[in-house]
Amino acid sequence: MFEDAKLAKHLYEIERRKQKMKKAIIMLALIIFLSGVIVATLIVEHRTKEGIVDEWNPITPRKLYPQNITGWAVNVNITGGTCLELNISASDDVKVIVGILVDYNEITKETKYGKVLFNKTDTYFTNSIPIAEIGDDPHLYLEIRNEGDESVILIGSVKKLGNITKKRYPYSGIGSLTALFGLVLLTYGIITKPNKKCYAKKRRISKSK
Incomplete structure (x- = not known):
């Protein structure tokens, strides 16, 4: 026991x-x-890198008629942006203009720019347009004009790139x-x-x- x-x-x-x-x-x-x-x-960690802030993809309407002088247009707020990236293809020559709009005539559809950052006529655009320091106006005007006699088909996009802070x-x-x-x-x-x-x-x- x-x-x-x-x-x-x-x-x-x-x-x-x-x-x-x-x-x-x-x-x-x-x-x-x-x-x-x-x-x-x-x-x-907070890291800042360039990325897409705003985007117009696809460009609509895709078809620009010859009688539509201004074609496709958009106001771009440049706040927080570093550049505009163009990736546009057209079935015929079109003119792409980017600048600070001063006046627009509703009757004649004509635009007047105070400062032009980009002005080119072509069928293919792969351009990067700096927009970080262009003055006090926070807006840019971008337009695609069909100045020919035939309708033009557009394919592509416009992107506003800027610095984006991401958590890691x-x-x-x-x-x-x-x-x-x-x-x-x-x-x-x-x-x-x-x-x-x-x-x-x-x-x-x-x-x-």
Whole structure:
């Protein structure tokens, strides 16, 4: 009986140490998991790079009739922009003009520019027009004129590029792996069950005394 009691006490002490170890594992796992989440989501870098701020894609209407002197036109707010990117194809010659509009005649459909940044007649345009520093006026006028006698079909786009600030999480990969390891460790600590036989034997011996 004495030997059984001694053995039971020894097993009980072992199991109690295991329970302490289990609690320590759970606490450590929680710390690792939370650290991983913090590293993955709270450490943020802000990076500025050039990207599309506004876009006219596709150009519509696609068909410019000869009687429509101004053709296709759009007011471009240059705030936050660095350049206009043209990618335009036409079935026949068209004139593309970009500038600061001073006057527009509703009757004759004629435009008057105070400052012209781009003026070209062609069937194909792949141009980048700087717009960052053009004066106090925040707007530009862009028009595509069909000055011929036949209808012209347009294909392509006009893009306003500018500096865009984006969030970046530089340690998201490492943080995610750390959080995953912490979660696995936490799961292991929770599902590890105590040795009930040791407790039962300890109780039986205690009662027999």
